[in-house]
Amino acid sequence: MEKLKKILSADWFMAVILFLVAVLIRALPEIKAGSWPIGYDTFNTYAAELATYHGPLINWLKTANILYFLFLPFKLLGLSPNWIMKIFGPILYGGLMVSFFIFARNLLKFPALKAFVLTLLTLGQLAALRLSWDLYRNELGLIFLFWGLLYLPEVGKTKNLVLLTLVASLVSLSNELVTVLLIIILLSTALYQLIKRDWDSLVSLLIPLMIVLTLFTVVISSSGKTLYDPHVFFSSDKNYFWRYFYRYNLDMPYGLLKEIILGLFWLLYGYLLLFIVIGWWRLRRNLILQVITLWLLFGTFSALLFRGNGLMVWERWLFMLVFPFMVYAVEGIYFLGGWLASLKNWSSRNQLGKTLALILATVFWLVLLGLTAWRSWPFLTADYRQAKPPLANDELNSYFPRTMVHNSIGLWLIPDTIKAVDWLNAQAPAGSLILVDNRYRGVMLTRFNIDNRYILTNEWSETIKSSTLEAAKKSGFWPIYLIWNVSRGVPDFDRIYSAGDRGIYQALPSFKNSN
Numbered sequence: 001m002e003k004l005k006k007i008l009s010a011d012w013f014m015a016v017i018l019f020l021v022a023v024l025i026r027a028l029p030e031i032k033a034g035s036w037p038i039g040y041d042t043f044n045t046y047a048a049e050l051a052t053y054h055g056p057l058i059n060w061l062k063t064a065n066i067l068y069f070l071f072l073p074f075k076l077l078g079l080s081p082n083w084i085m086k087i088f089g090p091i092l093y094g095g096l097m098v099s100f101f102i103f104a105r106n107l108l109k110f111p112a113l114k115a116f117v118l119t120l121l122t123l124g125q126l127a128a129l130r131l132s133w134d135l136y137r138n139e140l141g142l143i144f145l146f147w148g149l150l151y152l153p154e155v156g157k158t159k160n161l162v163l164l165t166l167v168a169s170l171v172s173l174s175n176e177l178v179t180v181l182l183i184i185i186l187l188s189t190a191l192y193q194l195i196k197r198d199w200d201s202l203v204s205l206l207i208p209l210m211i212v213l214t215l216f217t218v219v220i221s222s223s224g225k226t227l228y229d230p231h232v233f234f235s236s237d238k239n240y241f242w243r244y245f246y247r248y249n250l251d252m253p254y255g256l257l258k259e260i261i262l263g264l265f266w267l268l269y270g271y272l273l274l275f276i277v278i279g280w281w282r283l284r285r286n287l288i289l290q291v292i293t294l295w296l297l298f299g300t301f302s303a304l305l306f307r308g309n310g311l312m313v314w315e316r317w318l319f320m321l322v323f324p325f326m327v328y329a330v331e332g333i334y335f336l337g338g339w340l341a342s343l344k345n346w347s348s349r350n351q352l353g354k355t356l357a358l359i360l361a362t363v364f365w366l367v368l369l370g371l372t373a374w375r376s377w378p379f380l381t382a383d384y385r386q387a388k389p390p391l392a393n394d395e396l397n398s399y400f401p402r403t404m405v406h407n408s409i410g411l412w413l414i415p416d417t418i419k420a421v422d423w424l425n426a427q428a429p430a431g432s433l434i435l436v437d438n439r440y441r442g443v444m445l446t447r448f449n450i451d452n453r454y455i456l457t458n459e460w461s462e463t464i465k466s467s468t469l470e471a472a473k474k475s476g477f478w479p480i481y482l483i484w485n486v487s488r489g490v491p492d493f494d495r496i497y498s499a500g501d502r503g504i505y506q507a508l509p510s511f512k513n514s515n
Contacts, residue, residue, distance in 0.1 A: 039134025141178030249308025
């Protein structure tokens with residue numbers, strides 16, 4: 001019996017259980033989606049790039065796409081890019097939760113059961129699940145970040161310095177946003193060591209910091225490099241005023257932006273805010289945790305602070321907030337649980353008091369776990385067309401999907417889209433150009449034989465962007481085709497094929513001279 005208790009309480013056993021639970025939960029939407037990947041980046045970036053890229057593999061390193069080296073062996077074995085995406089979704093989520101558990105145990109010094117409960121609650125959160133939906137590079141970067149931070153407090157030791165440098169480099173080659181977070185952590189720690197005059201640790205820390213900054217510079221300078229077939233072109237977004245800063249006020253009024261950001265923040269974290277605030281106060285002296293939290297909050301709300309201009313992809317910073325926020329929430333819950341502990345003290349001579357304390361604690365955790373499951377279950381399993389509020393919200397759904405059982409096209413629309421792509425594959429002549437909205441990019445690049453034909457992508461939009469049309473006119477390719485909805489005509493294009501809701505439009509001669 002003692003041996004069994006020792007196994008059940010061992011870190012490795014808890015890590016295995018958390019991995020399996022995370023994999024199982026993340027696999028639910030994949031199973032419901034059938035053979036097609038879920039997500040946006042998974043379908044239209046990872047699968048598309050894996051299917052079409054033929055350039056030097058060094059570009060995967062230079063663009064912080066080390067993730068593709070994990071995919072590559074499966075591709076060489078003949079597995080389709082779509083199935084590679086489906087397999088890696090659950091695996092990466094399980095790996096992320098194990099890394100977070102180890103972070104809680106070894107850096108935050110949480111007891112084993114507390115770290116286990118923390119991770120179990122985290123893996124059921126809407127923000128964590130949304131992160132796992134298609135942000136695989138973001139997940140991989142966080143896996144390495146939580147691992148690398150274990151070596152930061154004693155970076156003056158040679159072993160810790162070597163390991164921190166190695167893992168920090170892997171972060172830099174995985175994801176730009178997590179790299180920025182790591183740089184902020186390293187700079188803050190260096191400043192703290194400078195104030196303390198801990199010269200040995202400061203000098204040691206400068207080594208991984210300089211390497212990360214160097215790799216990040218390489219990634220930034222290479223970020224415009226396409227990893228697609230050279231026959232694929234992209235119409236550019238004009239709203240960036242530097243690589244990682246964005247003019248949101250050109251997309252929408254400030255009031256609407258504020259409503260969306262605050263609304264999504266409340267949807268994800270509102271029911272835990274009291275516990276989060278209490279936990280934050282109790283852990284306020286933890287420098288690393290505070291820096292992570294403050295930077296992620298800044299990334300989330302910078303567009304509001306600067307009246308519509310801020311860090312790009314504010315929603316991704318918001319999703320990553322789930323990790324420090326859940327640490328604070330569990331800390332706050334355990335603190336409030338001290339009231340039950342005091343009840344247990346006087347009840348040591350009172351069996352009724354002991355029983356009451358146990359019942360209250362059990363009910364509380366069952367309610368909290370039940371509430372988490374109740375919130376996440378529709379997101380994990382609902383059909384897109386049957387999703388209900390608050391997840392079904394047209395304003396929020398540009399940043400947070402109604403359900404994970406969904407991809408950029410819509411699972412129910414994939415058969416018609418495939419028919420349209422297959423028709424084009426058979427009919428489009430050499431030298432032709434196909435305009436493709438980004439939502440169809442995954443199907444197009446994984447099924448279309450590009451050969452000496454060309455593809456021009458349109459930014460995800462309910463309209464064909466004027467910049468895309470102008471780029472098509474200037475390309476010199478002809479004829480020009482467009483995949484679009486049959487319900488919406490396009491000026492100077494004639495529909496020549498229909499498959500359900502999907503149509504193929506061909507540019508008329510007048511298109512070349514249209515304004």
